[in-house]
Amino acid sequence: MVYTDALREILGKNVIFDPVEKTPYLSDASAFTGKEPIAVALPESVDEIRKLLAFCDSNKIFVVPRGGGTSLTGASIPLENFIVLSMAKFNRILNISPADRYVVAEPGVRLDDLNEKLSEINFFYPPDPASSMAATVGGSISTNAGGLRASMYGTTKEWVLGLEVVLPDGSVITTGGKVLKRSAGYDLTALFIGAEGTLGVITKAFLKIWPKPEATGRILAYYDSIEKIGLAIRNIKASGITPLIAEFLDRITMDSLRKAKGMAFPETASYMLILDVASTELSISDDLERTASMLRDLQPIELSITRDPEEMARIYEARKGAYSSLLKVRTSSNQRVIIGDVVVPASELPAALKEVAAKAEELGIMVALFGHISDGNIHANIFAEPGDKESMSKEEEFQVYLGKVALQHGGSVSAEHGIGIEKKELLLDQERFTSSEMSIDIMRKIKHAFDPNDIMNRGKIFD
Secondary structure (H helix, E strand, C coil): CCCHHHHHHHHCCCEECCHHHHHHHHECCCCCECCCCCEEECCCCHHHHHHHHHHHHHHCCEEEEECCCCCCCCCCCCCCCEEEEECCCCCCEEEEECCCCEEEECCCCEHHHHHHHHHCCCEECCCECCCCCCCEHHHHHHCCCCECCHHHHCCHHHHEEEEEEECCCCCEEEEECCCCCCCCCCCHHHHHCCCCCCCCEEEEEEEECEECCCEEEEEEEEECCHHHHHHHHHHHHHCCCCCCEEEEEEHHHHHHHHHHHCCCCCCCCCEEEEEEEEECCCCHHHHHHHHHHHHHCCCCCEEEEECCHHHHHHHHHHHHCHHHHHHHHCCCCCCEEEECCEECCHHHHHHHHHHHHHHHHHHCCCEEEEEEHHHCEEEEEEEECCCCHHHHHHHHHHHHHHHHHHHHCCCECCCCCCCCCCCHHHHHHHHHHCCCHHHHHHHHHHHHHHCCCCCECCCCCCC
């Protein structure tokens, strides 16, 4: 095979050429399947990555960095003439400083593993996507991942202090570092956050960490309309309380959790709210009751409060598993659940959801709705059959409409899943809608400055 000897010289045994062994790297968590890559590289050192990228840059071979393979937009799959660069062996936590509140980790560290280690010193790393058991530090930085705790702590960009990155020509740069404050020219760190591996390969991350909340409690409330939940959240936030998490789930999602997890829900409930409050041990009971009182003002069908750690963990993991639970309510084994991801201002979410639900009914398709209500993030999960042209046509029409609704309500076509392959046209629609077409041109110029030969994850975000 062309390049085989050169790649073995660079990577030794850390390279895969066998077609069968390469198969798992053709897909990620999206509905897309890639092309067979030239090879799958599994480097163990920065020097191997540096040499590999320099070789690919000289030979016009394209490179897709890969973390946990949890991309929902096709960002981590190879296209034509690609090498997959797996960061699986970059899986060490290098340093933890609770005094300075940072951790240094390699990009292949899984988020759950990172938090398990930080938990030993009563700290945590707040970004918490539903895929955290498989999602990695590098992948979550590359998509600016959010998750359930974004309501209080924001998304990944708030928690990255600095990065070590190998650029396409094989040079290595360090941006930022271990300190919270830095006023030293352009913020190069920010350019790599959300760049989906199109500018370089992250090899080390300096991340901010935070003490765990002293006390938390969870409220479950069920309503007959999303408007009531939206109004309740608005009242709670206006009162000065910021929920640790605030999640909504529709009836289809509740039914899927009943089948998958054996959970029980009120039969007359259309929507469920999961809301966590973080406080001190001295104040938690009062804060929970004050929050619950505002929820009761909107006449819930049922409301309960718990501080039991096991019960809270059960509910939390059920919510994080909502997407996979939807497979239990498919109407045929051929169906796939294709997840949508848009964001609107939180106050606009109830109105946006009504429009989205009406469109699903108009098209005659099943769509399960859940998401992060406190920050306006909607996940619309479309049941579609990839082999059925009519089904996929309706799925595509719905996705375009979902993006249009987000834009009309002042939001974005992507909240936390990135652009990848799936949303390239929607990104262009967004820039046209906001009269910001120049933004894409600026992105292309930034890309060219870092990657003049366009080898890094070519064909993702934009063409």
